[in-house]
Amino acid sequence: MWENLDRPPLDGRALTRALVDGPRGSWSRVDVVARTGSTNADLLAVADTAADRTALIADVQDAGRGRHSRSFTAPARSQVIVSALVKLPGVPPGSVGWLPLLTGVAVVDVLRTVAEVDAVLKWPNDVLVRGDESSGYAGGKVAGILVEVASTHPVVTAVSGVGINVSLTEAELPVPTATSLQLAGAAVIDRGTVVRAFLRAMGSALDEWRESGWDTAPIAELYRSRCDTLGRRVRVTMPGDTELVGVATDIDEHGRVVIVPESGDTSPVAVSAGDVTHLRALDA
Incomplete structure (x- = not known):
């Protein structure tokens, strides 16, 4: 039995039914582990043999890494920690850098529609929730994205990692400029709902990108319209x-x-x- 009743573990079987086996399934495999060092590192280690669209989700991550190898930790089951291994056959080498931006668009859209918070992008790979002066809520960084390329031959294979602060309290925030869905007054703070919605959105975005012949112009337009950095x-x-x-x-x-x-x-x-x-x- 877990210690915090407000932070239950994720149900891996339910996620597999929804994302792999169900009529809306678009993922090859979805695994949930109680604890690991880094979900990105785990998928990079098996990138040569893993199937396209393999997702790994952790209840606790002990050695999470952000950009520039910055480490971060959070209380158990307080975040959505998910990494997705994707294979991009035929993608031009110069277009691989759009994967973190595409991932960011998917995260923002899920947080806006499912959690109902005012999420925006901060270039290149942060997701923020805007503050609300009327309520005194300051806003802050709610999610980060780290994409790492495993190989470029014979097929470009990359791992897109996402960490979303879900139920962290103010005292648990790693830095004063961070926030969580709970602190932002989100309509939904169930981790299973959030990760399921994100992987569905990510799957759809990848489908559209591939069907477009890896055209980056639509991604650029989506990103610009959600990017709070522009004009600042x-x-x-x-x-x-x-x-x-x-x-x-x-x-x-x-x-x-x-x-x-x-x-x-x-x-x-x-x-x-x-x-x-x-x-x-x-x-x-």
């Missing part, structure tokens, strides 16, 4: 600790954020990797 004054810390401050004006055809610097050469700069901070008008 931002600071981007790039590899090598180089900083760029300016206004984010677009997501280009390669998935890069386009910044118009506010000083020096004001020619637009397309940034492919970096940490973005949303700034207020008077922030330095």
